[in-house]
Amino acid sequence: MRLRTTVLLLSCALLAACGGETPRLQAVDAATLDAPVRIEPWLLPAAEGTSAPDLAVAADGRVMLSWIDSQPGRRHLFRFSNWWPGDARWDVAPKTIALGNRMFVNWADTPHILATPDGAVWAHWLQKSGAEPYAYDVALARSRDGGASWTPPVVVHDDNTRTEHGFVSMWPQGDSLLGIAWLDGRATAGAGDAQARDAHAGHQGGHAASAPGDGAMSLRAALFDGAMQPVLESTLDTRVCDCCQTDVAVTSKGPLLVYRGRSPDEIRDVLVTRLEGNVWTAPRRVHADDWHMPACPVNGPAIAADGEHVVVAWYTAPGDVPQVRLARSSDSGDSFGDPLVLDEGDAVQGRVAVALDTQQVHVAWLREETGVQTLLLARYTPDLSRELERTMVATLQGNGRGTGFPKLAVSNGIAHLVWTEVVDGRPQLRGARLGAGG
Template identity: 45%
Template sequence: MRRFPWPRASVPIMLTMLTMLAACAPADEMPSAARTGPVSVVKTVDMPAPSVAAQPDLMATPDGALLLSWVEPMGEAGHRLRFSRLAAGAQGWDAPRTIAEGTGWFVNWADTPHIYAMPDGSLWAHWLRSTGPARMDYGIDLVRSGDGGATWSAPQLVHPSGTPGDHGFVTFWPQARDRLGIAWLDSRQKAADGAHAHHDDGHHGAGAPMMLRAALYDAEAKQGAEWPLDTSTCDCCTTSSAMTDRGAVVVYRGRGEGEIRDTRIVRFDGERWTTPRDVHEDGWQIAGCPVNGPVVVAEGGTVWVAWYTEADGMPELRAARSQDAGDSFDAPVTLAKGTQVLGRLGLARGDGHLVVAWLEQSPDEQQVLVLARHDERWGQAQRTEVARLSARGRASGIPRVQWHAGAAWLAWTDVDGDAPRMKGARVTFTR
């Protein structure tokens, strides 16, 4: 398993108090809010995955359904990537279907598979597999299904075959009704510099930097154009993308001179990409990768980005809004701040709400999954404690959040003893 560095291991841990509303409700529902404010209701969701599953992904589809994918260990047979569909208005998940299975996969807590639904009804998915002799030689396998996931195309590597080093941290977007956009972090220039084993040094800062690349795929699952977007990025922070009325935007953590690792954005108008620019110049200097990437959603020309930083010496979640498709951003606002904040953000938008999910850690080292609802100006914040986790450290992975059927849906990994267990919740807002 990939051992990403965690630079805050020695930070003291505390938990800010959450305001809770005591009210009568079924055993699996937990109202949470200030007494005079809006009421949120957290309802446990039964998951279609087996108890050993982990690495969840959530996707709200163009036809109003919700997709959930996960990875199952199969012992000596390797791993299996599966998914289930919750149709609009349905009471339960469809029977799980298998996307792929096999040995030689590269499975870890942060760089996880994704599933994606396109406007033409096709499904796309990816996972990571080992591609060379070194531990960190692994690549991105991409597949497409045109029949709802019953069958899938043969897996193909996104990057050139035989390219040493690591390739991952994928994000998808719909470049057209039947054309997929994909961006990822790529270490080919690091490998060419002779430092592709850089993760073993524990700092993710040696040698040439990682880069951000992108490509387009057509309805035949064939790669068209492919570009380098940024030749100096953080090594292992998640990426995120969204569609604006001026094209796709991709956000990621850059790596600037003096090891400044702030959030950057690029936009694609269908022909060319913009030059990378900072969402905000935090000035966070860190000689290592925090494994804590930014997230983005968009509507028309408005873009909302949320990210983690320690630029002021304290863990903090910031967010900013652009009203010109990412050309410029308002001054950032603080969503959460304090030594309890772990980050690992999720962001979703729906019905005029912005919802942000993240992890915090309590004084007894118990992790807490938090969801905050905001209006589209990042105002009127409403904070809800979704769940208290038994997991510690990396075992909880990265929570996922999507807006579906008038509610925020979340999926995350917890543990039952030493074994992972996927869990989920639906959060509704009554007023």
């Protein structure tokens, strides 16, 4: 497929003078699947100085956007708003989840928001636990009134070590429980200067791995009830990549968690494990990339699921050739087919996002050439047998790690895409909606 270039001019003129009706899109169905999608700017309620976006779709179809608001001389704010697709509108005003000087804000390790079927809204963020550069905890809070008020935050782990805890994934477990997984650095405590290294220095170059004999980063998970108490705590993997994002999707057989592993020989391939009852399955590779990487690439995988159908997108670089790959499972993650290579070459940044519905798969990722970043999106049939379209959604003003990680979610057949722009040295969230022309 040839690349279609779409220039998103997020201006008042294009958005009907900032006061007109947001263009109405329709879900892409079988009749319109092969036609180029219509891409409309999505005016967000996040102002200048905002970054670290997250998207989640609630059971009623609303799209939840959260972000960090950082203004000079003020405390960080963790905020969110609901997009109501039926009315094509945001909440009247964004709601604040948390604020404080101890909030840890990072370009790669970002907060998340989620709604469980019982109507509760859950959110997590990172909180400094000590003076060390990467000593922080995972804080979790819950709201029963749509975000107007929140429970006092609880720390999801009980080790009390001043080490790194983060790169979280959350999922609904049944109607009212919340599942949460995170990278846990408790075993790295006292491992020399392991926590003082620049753990989030960039993309492919990453940061140096712990020296032989240092404690390794582990992957842990827990379920929390409405009283903010853990009802199941598990260790999933005792040696994982130190600073790569995790992701999770709920399949017909249970939640499937995807993350980047780390073998004793520094093979950094992507692994999956699934919660079946009260037991997590043994981790297994999505594909044998055999990527030898002696440092953390700060570039984790993304996953989406619809029943038994699962797709995983990830960055890898076997043979020092950067690639974005996409693989599919038709058995809830028990096995995966051979991956497709979506993009490759030195310009590939990865930082992938993926979404899936009954009609198609959406994948977004970043490239950077001669200091200019572009955000690309590809659409595939659900079985990945055919690429439907490839589009350059936006050319970004920012470059390097300042643009963070894009987020992608599908509600009612319409894809919602959010990314971080950098304007005059300050972050600013941008958005787009993709569907058939209305």
